[in-house]
Amino acid sequence: MKKTLFDKIWDSHIVESIPDGPDILYIDQHLIHEVTSPQAFNELKEREVPLFRPQQTVATADHNTPTENQHLPVQDLLSRKQLKELTQNCEENDITLYGLGHPYNGIVHVMAPELGVTKPGMTIVCGDSHTSTHGAFGTIAFGIGTSQVAQVFASQCLLVEKPKKLRVNVNGKLRNGVLPKDVILYIISKLGTNSGTGYFCEYAGDVFENMSMEGRMTVCNMSIEMGARGGMIAPDETTFDYVEGREFAPKGKEFEQLKTYWRTLKTDEDAVFDQEYNFDAEDIEPMITYGTNPGMGIKLNGSIPVEGGKTNAKALTYMGFKPGEILLDKPINYIFIGSCTNSRIEDFRTAAAYIKGKKKAENVNALIVPGSRQVAAQIEQEGLRAIFEEAGFTLRQPGCSACLAMNDDKIPAGEYCVSTSNRNFEGRQGQGSRTILASPLTAAATAVAGKLTDYTKQLN
Ligand SMILES: CC(C)[C@H](C(=O)O)[C@@H](O)C(=O)O
């Protein structure tokens, strides 16, 4: 039978299949962070079950971590306690931890790929919904709940129902100034936040084939925002080149052998999907969201839909917008370039290229937060820090930061923030804060103009 990329990886990881029931799936790599691991460790302790394969788990601290003075003891008591707990749990269970201050520390979905922990053909889980990011490498990667974290700790396996299969094809050539973030915001705005429920999504077509790994990660990251369990892109030469030479990537002959296997990881022609959607690259323009879920997206120079039902009315009240309103030229006081969606080096290169020689507007607080220590180091090496600082942007240390305000980086109530993160839920960036999701280029241009602005006119 013809198989999809998803089938190939899934089927090769089945330890046992329960007839008409779930599969027991082998998990190659478990990633953990401070927020969703403590209960799972406690469960193991209570039941006196040892960790089965600690060498297949990697830990980082990212959600609660401060983005300033990371060399000092953490000020916030709750965060300090949680980080200490993570350290202790990792020590007691022989788990490698790249904690705060470690050169490999960063947001879990940024540091694992850049270290070569994430590789094609794997199964990867983490107690975090945006684990879908790793699907960019042609892996089956998805978020799990805390009790499942304990299950993986104890058995390196997961009891899980095989999801249905969905494919989103985008063909053609993207317009100038349209970034991967615009592509995924466009897809979600067209399909809605529930379209992926029960499915695992494969992204296919010219647009993804021509995308960098950073771009592919941005796209796969937001799969969960259309309800999909995960998203993936077939690995190709772009993927292999990215993985090659990374710290934990296989080397030499082993790498070459793996590459031969990885090349087989693509959907067979004529393989059947349960659902399929097609889009034209030429139709995609820079996107922003106007509401309180990531599906409420419009073109940067478009207008808010007039018809939208109750959710829309509630969302618009929260956002302080009106049906039919055009958001271009709307004054914005905060921008945030960061989060596991857009905090990789390419995102900062794009922003810096636009910002270079310009200044942020007086009214704007512009926050730049790299996804990892390695990205921070690259920003330094490539001279991007000077560009950001001369333009009046604030460059901080790595972490989830203002993506979810579990730390000190919060957007004040009532303020708009053009943010490169993935969620615009009520209060997501701080109580009463209003998030407008966008690409790093839209965020950078907003900071310079002090308002939402159509930067495409400035591009040549
Ligand atoms: C804290 C964590 C459980 C959560 C997630 O699962 O996504 C967070 O990362 C988020 O983005 O909301």
Ligand code: SF4
């Ligand atoms: S950056 Fe945001 S979306 Fe990503 S893991 Fe952290 S909190 Fe979740």
